Structure formats: C-alpha cells, structure tokens
Amino acid sequence: MFLLLRKERETIWNCFAFHQFPVKKLRMQAVFDYLKANQDRFLDELCQYVRFPSVSAQPQHRADMIACAEWVVARCWDAGLTAELRATEGNPIVLARTPRPSNPGKKRPHFLIYGHYDVQPPEPFELWKSPPFEPRIEGRSLFGRGASDNKGQNLAHLKAIEAYLKTGTELPCDLTLLIEGEEEVGSSSLAGFLQKHRDELRCDAVVVSDTGMPAPDCPALTYALRGIAAFEVTLRGPARDLHSGIFGGTVDNPAMALCQLLAKMRDRNGRVAIPGFYDDVRPLSAFERKQLARLPVSEKQYRQMLGVPRLFGEKGYTPFEQRSARPTFEINGLTSGYQGEGSKTIVPAWARAKITTRLVPDQKPAKIIKLVTRHLKKLCPPTVRIEIEAGHGADPYLVSPTSPQAQAALRALKTAFGREPILMREGGSIPIVNDFKRILGVDTLLLGLALPDDNAHSPNEKFSLDCFEKGQLMAAALWKELATSHEK
Numbered sequence: 001m002f003l004l005l006r007k008e009r010e011t012i013w014n015c016f017a018f019h020q021f022p023v024k025k026l027r028m029q030a031v032f033d034y035l036k037a038n039q040d041r042f043l044d045e046l047c048q049y050v051r052f053p054s055v056s057a058q059p060q061h062r063a064d065m066i067a068c069a070e071w072v073v074a075r076c077w078d079a080g081l082t083a084e085l086r087a088t089e090g091n092p093i094v095l096a097r098t099p100r101p102s103n104p105g106k107k108r109p110h111f112l113i114y115g116h117y118d119v120q121p122p123e124p125f126e127l128w129k130s131p132p133f134e135p136r137i138e139g140r141s142l143f144g145r146g147a148s149d150n151k152g153q154n155l156a157h158l159k160a161i162e163a164y165l166k167t168g169t170e171l172p173c174d175l176t177l178l179i180e181g182e183e184e185v186g187s188s189s190l191a192g193f194l195q196k197h198r199d200e201l202r203c204d205a206v207v208v209s210d211t212g213m214p215a216p217d218c219p220a221l222t223y224a225l226r227g228i229a230a231f232e233v234t235l236r237g238p239a240r241d242l243h244s245g246i247f248g249g250t251v252d253n254p255a256m257a258l259c260q261l262l263a264k265m266r267d268r269n270g271r272v273a274i275p276g277f278y279d280d281v282r283p284l285s286a287f288e289r290k291q292l293a294r295l296p297v298s299e300k301q302y303r304q305m306l307g308v309p310r311l312f313g314e315k316g317y318t319p320f321e322q323r324s325a326r327p328t329f330e331i332n333g334l335t336s337g338y339q340g341e342g343s344k345t346i347v348p349a350w351a352r353a354k355i356t357t358r359l360v361p362d363q364k365p366a367k368i369i370k371l372v373t374r375h376l377k378k379l380c381p382p383t384v385r386i387e388i389e390a391g392h393g394a395d396p397y398l399v400s401p402t403s404p405q406a407q408a409a410l411r412a413l414k415t416a417f418g419r420e421p422i423l424m425r426e427g428g429s430i431p432i433v434n435d436f437k438r439i440l441g442v443d444t445l446l447l448g449l450a451l452p453d454d455n456a457h458s459p460n461e462k463f464s465l466d467c468f469e470k471g472q473l474m475a476a477a478l479w480k481e482l483a484t485s486h487e488k
C-alpha cells in the first residue's frame with residue numbers, strides 16, 4: 001500500500017514542478033522539497049491528532065480537549081514556533097508564533113491563521129466502518145472524526161510553516177497560529193479573547209482552511225458563509241408520561257403537537273413560512289448565479305452522493321444556490337417518549353426539538369430568533385406549554401473576492417493545484433470570522449481543502465491525502481503571494 005502511495009505522491013509532485021516560482025525558485029524549492037520528503041511523518045502526525053476524541057459538545061471529553069491542545073502546542077514547538085496554551089472559560093486556545101526577526105528593517109505584514117482542534121460528536125458509532133478515533137488509511141484517504149474538519153486542514157498550515165523554518169527559508173511575513181477548541185459549539189470564548197489580546201493579534205488578514213472545494217481538481221476561494229441561529233423548542237403536556245390506552249385521546253400528545261407545529265415552519269415550495277424571515281435577504285447577483293452554475297458537479301451526482309431519492313429545496317434556485325446563498329430552517333434533532341427496544345404505550349410528557357436556521361447576508365441571528373419565537377408561540381396550541389431557549393448564533397459573512405489579498409490567495413491555489421480556482425459561497429458557518437472583522441478590522445481568506453464527500457459531521461469522516469499535500473503547498477505558496485500583495 002505504501003508503495004502505491006509513494007507512486008501516486010510522485011505524480012503530484014511532478015505535476016507541481018510545472019507551477020513553481022520562477023523568481024525565487026531556489027529558495028521555495030527547498031520548502032517544497034522538505035514537504036515532499038516528510039509526507040510519511042506528517043501523515044503519522046495527522047493520525048496522532050485524529051486519535052484525540054476532542055468533542056467539544058460533550059463535557060466528558062474535557063480532559064481530551066486539553067490533551068489534544070497540548071499535543072498541538074508540542075507540534076508547534078517541534079516545527080520551530082513558540083507556542084502556548086491560553087486558558088479561557090471554556091476550552092484552551094493554542095497560540096503560536098513564528099520567530100520574529102530581531103532587525104526586520106521595514107514593517108513586515110502579519111497574518112493570523114485560524115483553525116480548530118475540536119470535532120463534532122461521532123455518534124452514531126454503529127455507522128462507522130472503523131472506530132471514529134482510530135484513524136484508518138484507505139486508498140488516498142484518512143478516515144476519522146475531525147480528519148478534514150478541521151485537524152487535517154490546520155495541520156497542513158503548520159507543516160508549511162515548519163518547512164520554511166526547518167529549511168532556513170525566510171518567511172516574508174510574521175505568522176500567528178490560533179487553534180481553538182470551541183468552533184463546533186459556537187466559539188463562545190474566542191471573541192472575548194480577541195478583544196483582550198487585540199494588540200498582540202493585530203494583523204493584515206486572517207487565513208482559514210475550514211471550508212470545502214467542489215472537487216479534487218477544483219480549488220476554491222470561498223467569499224461568503226452562511227450564518228446561524230440555534231435554539232431548542234420544548235412542548236410540555238401531562239405532568240408525567242401517561243398510559244396511552246387509559247388517557248390517550250383526552251390530552252394532546254406533545255410529540256404530535258411538536259411535529260404539527262414544526263411542519264408549519266416550511267411550505268411546500270421549500271420556503272420558510274415565518275413572517276419577516278426573508279426581509280433582509282440580499283438577492284444573488286446575476287454574476288454570482290453564473291459563477292455558481294460553473295461548479296463541476298451535476299445534480300445527479302450530487303443526489304447520488306447524498307443518497308436521497310430526490311432533491312428538495314426552495315423553488316426557483318439551483319441546489320448550489322440553495323445550499324450556499326439561501327436561508328433555511330432545519331430540525332437537527334427530535335426527542336420525545338420512549339426510544340428503547342420494543343414498545344411502550346405512553347403519551348409522552350414532553351417533546352423537544354433542536355433547531356438551527358442558516359442565515360445569509362444581511363439577516364441577523366437576534367432578529368431571526370425573535371421572529372421564530374413569536375411565530376412558534378402564536379401557532380402553539382393551548383393544549384401544551386411551549387418553552388424556547390435560544391442557543392449560539394453567528395452572522396453570515398461576505399467579503400470581496402477581488403481584493404489584492406484574494407487575488408494573492410487565488411494565485412497560491414493555482415500554484416498548488418495546477419488548476420484555475422473558482423470563487424464560491426459556502427453554506428456552513430465559521431462563527432468567528434465576523435469577529436475578526438469587527439475586533440481586528442481584517443478580512444478572512446477562506447481557502448478550504450475539504451471535499452463534498454469527506455463526510456464532515458457525518459459517520460466515516462475522511463480527508464483526502466492529496467488535499468492534505470496540496471494544502472501544504474498552497475499554504476507554503478500563500479505567504480510569498482500575500483506578502484507581495486502587501487508590497488504593491
């Protein structure tokens with residue numbers, strides 16, 4: 001298997017030889033050679049990283065979170081950075097810096113690289129082909145929870161920096177790596193941390209590889225993300241679970257009432273049926289619609305990849321528009337009554353749904369929560385009591401894809417992948433990117449390396465080893481390009 005891996009790897013690196021830097025070829029070549037020579041060790045390190053069950057949503061993993069963060073700190077030191085753990089009210093943040101030249105001459109640009117070491121819960125375990133925290137290599141993929149979201153992607157950045165530092169190649173800029181442990185639960189400690197350490201973190205741009213690319217040969221710069229507003233709805237009926245034969249038919253069934261209530265939140269055309277919900281939605285421009293139509297995936301491939309008998313979405317929009325530029329109302333989980341083996345004939349005392357709405361520019365989570373709460377309360381029948389608890393939220397994000405920094409990022413993508421990158425919007429959320437703008441005053445460049453079939457948040461998550469390697473190349477090429485864009 002390793003022989004095959006090596007051979008395939010040669011192909012990547014040989015292709016890459018056509019796309020290197022003519023001017024500073026020699027110096028950059030040392031960086032690329034270092035990356036090439038160390039792939040086996042990097043893969044081994046990625047396996048170690050994935051082995052930590054760093055599930056931020058589950059309090060029993062608190063010690064694993066810390067162990068994982070400490071592991072990242074140690075790898076940063078190994079790579080030649082200075083690094084430490086910074087405590088927060090939640091999980092610690094890894095902060096690492098490249099050595100700053102003692103006598104830099106002119107002011108050097110400073111970039112912040114952001115990633116997260118926390119992962120989504122792995123459940124349901126029985127759907128994994130191999131245990132989620134026992135990394136497994138199959139073909140050119142590494143399987144394990146967090147492999148692509150986001151451990152593989154942030155490790156690619158660390159390895160690119162390591163290649164500069166270990167080969168004595170001068171970095172044309174200062175770099176700070178910030179890897180947090182609460183992204184998957186809304187990044188609640190990080191905004192305060194940014195405020196508190198504003199001066200130390202002041203930078204020219206943030207770089208994040210935590211989004212996707214449409215296909216292995218199609219690199220992408222993401223210029224928009226959806227926002228999110230999370231909440232839980234509970235309907236309470238009888239004071240305790242009741243015998244459904246003795247009492248059923250005389251009291252409302254909270255599970256049934258919840259299904260009926262939630263069903264009213266979306267109409268048959270896939271539109272959210274909450275008054276005012278679309279008021280602030282910015283329409284897609286003709287240019288954007290044209291860009292999205294270029295994505296190299298057919299509707300049929302898309303449907304087959306997801307395993308649905310038919311696609312469903314808001315009428316009047318393509319699936320790619322629906323999943324990146326249109327808002328949604330999703331039930332993430334439903335709980336009520338008896339879920340164990342066999343049957344239990346009860347009218348449950350309560351029913352609960354975990355819900356998130358995905359938001360697009362210029363919707364605001366606080367306003368959406370208000371609208372949703374008002375509507376749910378209005379439609380809730382008097383036979384049950386309703387409780388609504390707001391959860392985390394994040395604004396949607398939109399940045400110019402034509403800025404000099406974005407152009408520099410596009411060049412780095414092209415260098416690494418040997419293909420013209422595309423511009424795209426993504427449907428997921430990275431809550432902190434708006435805080436980078438608000439608190440540090442800078443844009444975020446989203447240079448994602450995950451593939452659509454990487455199973456992020458699903459069983460059998462994986463990361464493509466080709467994306468891992470090309471991601472390292474991209475990250476290495478990026479600093480030259482970005483620093484140059486600052487000189488202009």
Ligand code: BES
Pocket residue numbers: 149150183184185186210211212225228392394426427428429430431456
């Ligand atoms: N890596 C994702 C975000 C992402 C994925 C953006 C794909 C674009 C494309 C990130 O780890 C994530 O899952 N974020 C959460 C945030 C939420 C919990 C606040 C999300 O989008 O569900």
Ligand code: ZN
Pocket residue numbers: 120149184456457
């Ligand atoms: Zn995620």
